[in-house]
Amino acid sequence: MTPVKKQSPIPSGVVKCAALADERFLLIVLLDGIPFKDVGTKSEQAFKPALADWRRSTLPSLARSSPRFYYAIRGKELSITEVQF
Numbered sequence: 001m002t003p004v005k006k007q008s009p010i011p012s013g014v015v016k017c018a019a020l021a022d023e024r025f026l027l028i029v030l031l032d033g034i035p036f037k038d039v040g041t042k043s044e045q046a047f048k049p050a051l052a053d054w055r056r057s058t059l060p061s062l063a064r065s066s067p068r069f070y071y072a073i074r075g076k077e078l079s080i081t082e083v084q085f
Helices: 012-020 044-057
Strands: 025-031 034-041 068-074 078-084
Touching (some): 012 034, 012 078, 025 044
16 A cells, blocks of 8 residues: 555545544445445554555456545544555
8 A cells, every 4th residue: 555646635535444444454445436444443453454455356346447446544634545456
């Protein structure tokens, strides 16, 4: 997971999805304009293996689509970064 070099504006649906989630570390997929929380954990140590499992099982099924991926961290402030795989 690497940050996208040319950042475009983050869609409001992604911000709302991240703000409403219970987990602290999130992977949000924007597919056909609809945000989906695919991976969410309360700690960074739990996020890394969960993301590895997601990459093996779910990422190949998204190859025919053109989704956008966002990594969000909820803390005192919400931090959202667009990433690519």
